[in-house]
Amino acid sequence: MTLIEDTAVATSAPVTRPRRRSGPREGRTAFFFLLPSLLGVILFLVLPIIASLVLSFTNWKLLGKPAFVGFQNYVRLFTADPQFWTVLRNTLFFTAEYLVLNIIISVGLATWIASLKRGQRWFRVVFFLPTFTPxxxxxxxxxxxFAPGGFFDFIMKSLSLGVPNLLTDQTLAMQAVIIVSLWANVGYNTVLFNAALDMVPPSYLEAAKIDGASAWDRFWKIRLPLISPTLFFGTVMTAITSLQVFDQIYVMTRGGPGNATATLGYAIYQRGFQNFQMGYASSIAWVMFALIMALTALQFWLQRKWVHYDN
Amino acid sequence: MTTKARSPRLRARTALALDILNHGALILVALLFLFPFFWMVSNAVRSNAEVLAIPVRILPNEFQWDNFTKAWSQLPFGRFFLNSMIVAGSVTVITVVVSCLAGYAFARLKFPGRDTLLLGYVGTLMVPSIMLIIPLFLIVNGLGMVNTFQGVILPVAFGTFGAFLLRQFFLSIPNSLEEAALIDGASRLRILISIIVPLSMPAIGLLSLFTFIAQWNNFLWPLIVMTGQENATLPVGLTHFQTQQGTQWNYIMAGAALSMLPGIVLAILLQKLIYNSIALNAGMGGR
Structure with missing residues (x-):
């Protein structure tokens, strides 16, 4: 819109004549500059998004001809697939517990690190390290x-806590996945929130201290509200990635024992690349996308209640 | 008199004691946090029988440091390492070049529909990568590029984030520098290469770092495309040995350590760059 206005102004004003002459040439330059990116984006981003949606309405199995089946995949997912509800419940369970623990631990660590007088950067590096590893x-x-008879079992036995082996236990296997995910990813949010805490003007905290506010009050009533926009950003991003959890599950449990740790991400892989049900797997992918959208929208709606933006 | 003089000193002492306690406690937490790294290395340098021994030993009976070289040659971790380098390196180079060109067009050139297109670019950042896996595989399959490097590299080398990031950075560079060159008759490409890119090294470095690490760590995409073992990247190669009979856990731990090394080194060396870039995110979270 602004572009059209700019050109109109340029035409009427003789002063900007040289700029107008460069107009079409600039357009051509822009086209060539954008071409590689555009080709890649169209072929590997736009086309796949459309293809994914179309595929989800077919029964394509990689070999053979695909046929259009309407909403059959989605109907089957929600009414006939014995696994789907378990998978959905597992995904939501993982996301809820992981998200809450991730935010609590990273805010805790970030605040703790911020309270140090020296060596802050080294602690940040330590907790950040797993983020940069495969x-x-x-x-x-x-x-x-976590292997049976491994280090974790050894510690549990030594403390004589009657905890069974995590990976082979139906109810506890997901806890193992959550522990690993937290260890691997909590460092990013820790550094993010620590950086936000560093930006809180010290004068605010000094003033509150002089007025007699306790450390507890300064945390809940000054620091936390001041970093709430960053907290919101971190929560939204973490939620989006946690709904897609796959790597840890592929290695540690392959969705088991039973279906105890099968998530949407794992189901897409299983249906798509082990059973080659490309159409059916695409419909699971769109359920996941809808879930991501819904959760993000929910968080944007909730933010009015707890996020403080200063102007 | 004496109480008055001692009380501030006493308070300073308690403050110092609390400070030391605070540091000490967090050091303890940090050491516990680092335990999995220790466990990995400790198991990489012992015999396989000792890895599986019950009850577990914290330290190996005998340190077999040559497990690292054995793992490198016996299981083809050397090959996997090279494959990972090729994939992550190529994706990084393509991403940087393509993003520089597109970012410059968005930042400096006028063309119809620019703002709409930019909005579209930013919008695609919301699409979860796992959703695209199936159609991307079908495209790669259709192009006959399954189990090839171009099949693994090209579909992930055209992300829109880089163009957006560099556009933001290019906008912060004063226009006057280019105007002089334009009057002298320099082409836009010339200007981009000899004026803008050298001034944008912090942003380009950041984009390179995060692209390289993301691809180095990427798993699902190379798992699906690289069907032959000889073409596996390190993360995929590691899982190949997981299900084999008589798994050699000590070698796998050595391979895992090997795969973590570049990320750990970069995270330590470039901690300032990483912190600054995340701090930028923290600052933008409020905007």
Missing amino acids: GIAVAIVWMLI
């Missing part, structure tokens, strides 16, 4: 820790 390698190391 999730698969992390999961493999943790699988050895």
